[in-house]
Amino acid sequence: MQTPNKKFYITTPIYYPSDKLHIGHTYCTVATDTMARYKRLCGYDVMFLTGTDEHGQKIEEKAKEAGITPKEFVDRIVTGEGGIHDLWKLMNISYDRFIRTTDDYHVKAIQNIFKAMYEKGDIYKGAYEGLYCTPCESFWTESQLKDDKCPDCGREVKPAKEEAYFFRLSKYADRVQTLLEDTDFLEPRSRVNEMVNNFIKPGLEDLCVSRTSFSWGVPVDFDEGHVVYVWVDALFNYTTALGFMNDRYDDMKDFWPADVHFVGKEIVRFHSIIWPAMLMSMEMPLPKKVFGHGWLLLDGGKMSKSKGNVVDPVILADRYGTDALRYFLLRDFPFGSDGSFANDLLINRINVDLANDLGNLVSRTTAMIEKYFDGTLPETQVADEIDTPLLDIVKALPAKYEASMESYAFQTALADTFAVISRANKYIDETAPWALAKDSANNARLACVMYNLLDTVRVCSILLSPFMPDSCEKIFEQIGADATVTAWDSAQSISLLPRTVSVKKGDAIFPRIDLEKELAELEAQAEAMKKAAMPAVEIEPYAEENVDFDTFCKSDFRVVKVKNCEKVKKSNKLLMFTLDDGTDTDRQILSGIAQFYEPEALIGKTLVAITNLPPRKMMGKESCGMLLSATRLEKGEEVLTLMMLDDSIPAGSKIV
Numbered sequence: 336m337q338t339p340n341k342k343f344y345i346t347t348p349i350y351y352p353s354d355k356l357h358i359g360h361t362y363c364t365v366a367t368d369t370m371a372r373y374k375r376l377c378g379y380d381v382m383f384l385t386g387t388d389e390h391g392q393k394i395e396e397k398a399k400e401a402g403i404t405p406k407e408f409v410d411r412i413v414t415g416e417g418g419i420h421d422l423w424k425l426m427n428i429s430y431d432r433f434i435r436t437t438d439d440y441h442v443k444a445i446q447n448i449f450k451a452m453y454e455k456g457d458i459y460k461g462a463y464e465g466l467y468c469t470p471c472e473s474f475w476t477e478s479q480l481k482d483d484k485c486p487d488c489g490r491e492v493k494p495a496k497e498e499a500y501f502f503r504l505s506k507y508a509d510r511v512q513t514l515l516e517d518t519d520f521l522e523p524r525s526r527v528n529e530m531v532n533n534f535i536k537p538g539l540e541d542l543c544v545s546r547t548s549f550s551w552g553v554p555v556d557f558d559e560g561h562v563v564y565v566w567v568d569a570l571f572n573y574t575t576a577l578g579f580m581n582d583r584y585d586d587m588k589d590f591w592p593a594d595v596h597f598v599g600k601e602i603v604r605f606h607s608i609i610w611p612a613m614l615m616s617m618e619m620p621l622p623k624k625v626f627g628h629g630w631l632l633l634d635g636g637k638m639s640k641s642k643g644n645v646v647d648p649v650i651l652a653d654r655y656g657t658d659a660l661r662y663f664l665l666r667d668f669p670f671g672s673d674g675s676f677a678n679d680l681l682i683n684r685i686n687v688d689l690a691n692d693l694g695n696l697v698s699r700t701t702a703m704i705e706k707y708f709d710g711t712l713p714e715t716q717v718a719d720e721i722d723t724p725l726l727d728i729v730k731a732l733p734a735k736y737e738a739s740m741e742s743y744a745f746q747t748a749l750a751d752t753f754a755v756i757s758r759a760n761k762y763i764d765e766t767a768p769w770a771l772a773k774d775s776a777n778n779a780r781l782a783c784v785m786y787n788l789l790d791t792v793r794v795c796s797i798l799l800s801p802f803m804p805d806s807c808e809k810i811f812e813q814i815g816a817d818a819t820v821t822a823w824d825s826a827q828s829i830s831l832l833p834r835t836v837s838v839k840k841g842d843a844i845f846p847r848i849d850l851e852k853e854l855a856e857l858e859a860q861a862e863a864m865k866k867a868a869m870p871a872v873e874i875e876p877y878a879e880e881n882v883d884f885d886t887f888c889k890s891d892f893r894v895v896k897v898k899n900c901e902k903v904k905k906s907n908k909l910l911m912f913t914l915d916d917g918t919d920t921d922r923q924i925l926s927g928i929a930q931f932y933e934p935e936a937l938i939g940k941t942l943v944a945i946t947n948l949p950p951r952k953m954m955g956k957e958s959c960g961m962l963l964s965a966t967r968l969e970k971g972e973e974v975l976t977l978m979m980l981d982d983s984i985p986a987g988s989k990i991v
């Protein structure tokens with residue numbers, strides 16, 4: 336049923352413009368776009384918001400490294416060539432509004448919001464002492480750390496102390512817990528237990544909501560030197576973009592509360608605990624739902640630019656088409672769970688579903704109608720009972736599809752639709768049009784078969800259009816379906832195409848891909864990207880003097896295992912290693928690498944040592960050998976990486 340004038344407000348997270356976006360970011364935005372398009376198709380007046388989260392220490396530091404201002408830095412990534420705006424254009428993202436947290440109206444609104452919570456007494460001044468993760472802009476308590484590292488990103492945390500403002504998160508703990516446990520505010524349901532057990536039950540502490548250690552943020556306008564915590568700044572974007580506490584827009588009454596926020600699983604905590612608590616403080620209605628989707632993994636881990644394991648959506652969309660990529664993302668991975676990305680999955684999916692099943696159905700049907708009927712079907716058509724199974728599943732499809740879409744089960748909606756497409760291909764085999772065409776007495780029957788195929792394609796393409804908007808338009812054109820038979824309501828009925836419909840066979844909509852060739856090319860490209868991501872190294876001059884072979888052979892290189900490693904007291908540089916060198920006696924080596932490694936992180940590692948150097952005393956301790964490492968200059972600074980070997984190599988093995 337069309338639902339005229341009903342509003343639907345959906346958001347993506349606002350992305351950090353600290354690097355180029357990768358396929359993981361694209362995944363979330365494509366899902367949101369598909370949902371927005373589906374709702375528009377159903378007759379809703381949709382507001383689809385996306386944007387960028389431009390403040391914080393990470394951006395400030397990156398801009399400094401690049402030698403430009405933070406604003407110049409984010410402008411490059413957001414609006415510059417190949418930036419976020421370009422990516423969303425390429426991916427056909429139909430957002431209605433794009434917010435940048437550096438937009439004036441947003442900055443002013445955040446100041447107003449911060450002051451309102453302060454005046455209410457929900458924000459107060461105190462001092463913060465804790466462990467800070469700079470990339471995540473998050474303070475952690477000792478007990479929240481995972482293996483002494485940030486529980487979100489696994490990186491080092493640093494002790495930090497600052498005078499700061501706090502939000503009384505603890506005051507809202509009970510209400511938030513009830514919200515999570517007693518309503519379906521947060522989905523999938525499995526995320527509720529995680530939030531309640533890991534964060535709420537252990538005790539919600541008040542949240543530090545201002546920073547003084549950097550300045551790239553929204554200034555607290557009543558206390559110079561403080562900037563608003565980036566997550567307060569970021570979360571309220573969902574309301575400031577509608578005009579909350581500012582004059583730029585006036586859409587709060589129409590679109591707030593949001594129908595759904597789509598967010599990745601690692602930011603569910605911010606959206607399902609901190610966000611509702613702050614809205615409660617502001618006495619505002621809560622969003623109807625937060626949906627925490629899974630991650631796209633690569634080689635078993637989360638994609639990250641710093642690890643050099645990202646997949647570039649631009650390369651894939653350029654090679655295989657935007658729609659094919661959009662389809663793959665939502666067809667292969669269940670939205671609420673993690674999924675592993677791989678190029679062969681993408682290519683096989685395109686070949687099997689799009690080129691073979693859908694593409695072939697359209698091209699075979701239109702080609703046959705051109706061949707047998709010069710492109711236009713005759714009025715007289717004869718039905719047969721063999722048509723019934725196909726027509727029955729076409730009729731049943733929209734309700735199933737709708738149920739899946741309403742529960743964000745994109746994968747199921749697509750699987751069901753493609754089951755009908757496969758059924759239609761089977762119907763071609765069952766009805767054998769080429770046999771019917773041999774005798775003109777069968778013309779009316781043949782026309783009916785062709786008509787049923789076209790109409791099946793029409794219904795399926797309506798349902799696929801939120802996923803693959805451009806391709807479905809092309810299909811509509813080829814099968815002669817104009818706007819009067821491609822709206823949402825038209826998907827609910829079969830046989831809506833005019834009986835004497837004319838088709839226009841066009842180019843293949845989804846060309847088949849040569850799997851082997853493409854995989855090789857993609858791999859070569861990924862290698863090149865990895866290389867390009869490597870930091871530029873200043874090569875030290877090579878030694879001019881040769882060493883004779885016998886002298887070289889005297890050096891005794893051995894595999895050693897780190898049994899213990901600790902800092903040498905009163906030394907900034909030295910780490911003291913206790914090593915298993917395969918003999919019964921531990922070997923002690925001192926190494927001036929404390930600035931590059933935390934000693935605990937090295938325990939258990941397999942390293943390489945030269946063992947026949949004369950023992951030497953450093954800071955009163957004896958060192959028997961030297962550990963080998965790779966050293967180089969990066970941006971003028973010395974960087975060092977210890978040579979580490981596969982742990983399966985036993986200690987004492989000689990290296991020759």
Ligand code: ME8
Binds near residue numbers: 349352601638
């Ligand atoms: O978190 N697979 O920004 P962000 C799936 N600025 N999703 C992924 C992904 C992957 N491999 N990598 C990233 C932020 N994402 C904040 C949001 S909202 C008020 C502030 C998703 O650029 C990630 O899960 O780091 C998150 O939902 C989104 O991309 C933005 O990540």
